[in-house]
Amino acid sequence: xxxxxxxxxxxxxxxxxxxxxxxxxxxxxxxxxxxxxxxxxxxxxxxxxxxxxxxxxxxxxxxxxxxxxxxxxxxxxxxxxxxxxxxxxxxxxxxxxxxxxxxxxxxxxxxxxx
Amino acid sequence: xxxxxxxxxxxxxxxxxxxxxxxxxxxxxxxxxxxxxxxxxxxxxxxxxxxxxxxxxxxxxxxxxxxxxxxxxxxxxxxxxxxxxxxxxxxxxxxxxxxxxxxxxxxxxxxxx
Numbered sequence: 553x554x555x556x557x558x559x560x561x562x563x564x565x566x567x568x569x570x571x572x573x574x575x576x577x578x579x580x581x582x583x584x585x586x587x588x589x590x591x592x593x594x595x596x597x598x599x600x601x602x603x604x605x606x607x608x609x610x611x612x613x614x615x616x617x618x619x620x621x622x623x624x625x626x627x628x629x630x631x632x633x634x635x636x637x638x639x640x641x642x643x644x645x646x647x648x649x650x651x652x653x654x655x656x657x658x659x660x661x662x663x664x665x666x
Numbered sequence: 667x668x669x670x671x672x673x674x675x676x677x678x679x680x681x682x683x684x685x686x687x688x689x690x691x692x693x694x695x696x697x698x699x700x701x702x703x704x705x706x707x708x709x710x711x712x713x714x715x716x717x718x719x720x721x722x723x724x725x726x727x728x729x730x731x732x733x734x735x736x737x738x739x740x741x742x743x744x745x746x747x748x749x750x751x752x753x754x755x756x757x758x759x760x761x762x763x764x765x766x767x768x769x770x771x772x773x774x775x776x777x778x779x
Binding site for chain 2: 585587593594595596597600610640642643644653654655656657658659660662
């Protein structure tokens with residue numbers, strides 16, 4: 553089955569620890585995205601990658617880092633510099649070409665900082 | 667991507683038609699309009715996409731007036747399972763800078779028996 557997977561589904565972290573969220577897609581999509589969602593809120597873009605080895609910061613990139621070494625993988629690291637990391641994190645991918653660029657989302661990872 | 671404005675919430679009853687409108691006054695010539703649906707603790711999923719006039723698929727219709735400054739998602743004969751948050755997104759993410767990919771807060775639709 554083609555799709556986008558995120559792991560783990562739930563993640564607990566102690567304050568001061570870095571943690572990496574996994575995102576993998578087998579849709580052969582060029583573009584990948586990371587969003588953060590807080591309770592009752594919409595999605596806010598953290599990072600965006602149009603192609604391998606390239607990525608752009610979104611509105612809330614501070615305290616996060618990403619890499620895009622392979623087309624199918626776009627891991628997100630939440631560093632200790634992120635002051636309020638408890639949230640629901642969503643990864644998405646899209647073809648990255650015209651004219652339609654529908655985003656396909658993964659099931660999400662819920663991160664809780666203890 | 668153009669900034670969008672949607673109602674925060676809407677209520678309806680099973681079997682009714684529901685229309686959710688999204689305003690996007692500064693939509694660009696090349697921008698498409700896409701609607702997503704999100705259930706609690708899940709990732710959003712694509713519902714429908716269009717550029718102008720009317721688009722219909724098996725789950726919804728999308729109406730876009732000639733000036734394209736707004737769009738209306740129409741859900742026919744809703745059921746309890748349509749209770750979700752609906753997001754309007756305008757633009758083509760692949761050709762936008764990261765700062766312009768804006769989902770907004772969405773419309774929380776509640777369907778009652």
